[in-house]
Amino acid sequence: xxxxxxxxxxxxxxxKRDIVMTRRKTNTKVRNVIASTKSENKGKGNTMNWVTLxxxxxxxxxxxxxxxxxxxxxxxxxxEGKIISRYYCIKNDRTGFLMLFKISIFYKNKPFNLxxxxxxxxxxxxxxxxxxxxxxxxxxxxxxxxQEIIKExxxxxxxxYVNHRLLVSGDEFLNNYSFFPKNQNIxxxxxxxxxxxxxTGDISSNVKSTTFIFEPFEGKHRKFIVQEADFKExxxxxxxxxxxxxxxx
Numbered sequence: 001x002x003x004x005x006x007x008x009x010x011x012x013x014x015x016k017r018d019i020v021m022t023r024r025k026t027n028t029k030v031r032n033v034i035a036s037t038k039s040e041n042k043g044k045g046n047t048m049n050w051v052t053l054x055x056x057x058x059x060x061x062x063x064x065x066x067x068x069x070x071x072x073x074x075x076x077x078x079x080e081g082k083i084i085s086r087y088y089c090i091k092n093d094r095t096g097f098l099m100l101f102k103i104s105i106f107y108k109n110k111p112f113n114l115x116x117x118x119x120x121x122x123x124x125x126x127x128x129x130x131x132x133x134x135x136x137x138x139x140x141x142x143x144x145x146x147q148e149i150i151k152e153x154x155x156x157x158x159x160x161y162v163n164h165r166l167l168v169s170g171d172e173f174l175n176n177y178s179f180f181p182k183n184q185n186i187x188x189x190x191x192x193x194x195x196x197x198x199x200t201g202d203i204s205s206n207v208k209s210t211t212f213i214f215e216p217f218e219g220k221h222r223k224f225i226v227q228e229a230d231f232k233e234x235x236x237x238x239x240x241x242x243x244x245x246x247x248x249x
Contacts, residue, residue, distance in 0.1 A: 079222040081105035085237045088204035089141045096195040104187045112180045118213040119192045123206045131192040133175035164243035
């Protein structure tokens, strides 16, 4: 009788054994995650943490690439932003006021398909105003002429205002965008015409909060809120280079 002795298994048998062992380890990992998930959710109904479960299963079979795909899918889109510049004037027919913003925004985690941009203002009296962004079309803003001062009869000094027109192209208005890439800073302008029966004061000096709402073609709206109390002196940038004086006839 001949007795065969092997120090190691043949390569074909070795591959099959490794496959069986890998499957057993994977099944054990999945069962452990399911048990852990059920334990964490005990007393909370039959709801399970499916995201954690999917990460475990795909991670076991597909590695880091699959885990990253699941994490990216379930991570919500978040928008962050701030106001760089703000300009204000009352409409000629006194039916409201105009505001021009330059803002910087950042879409975190996911890109965003844009349909409309809305602005909501709340003043210190609790009044609320809202308007959708539109393109600025030959609208003049009164701006100070710092080198000319008018002496009034009472002896007070008053700055002279001259109409100025914006020197900014249409592709710098954010409402003309339809796509914002993820994790990339975007800077541009937004122009709004607000209706108001009270145009006796400067609303820009009485703003309590400003909310920018970004509406997609489908899905959830995204917004960021700027509280006026968060501004410090010198935060807003008054850019003279974007304005051109309009000669009056």
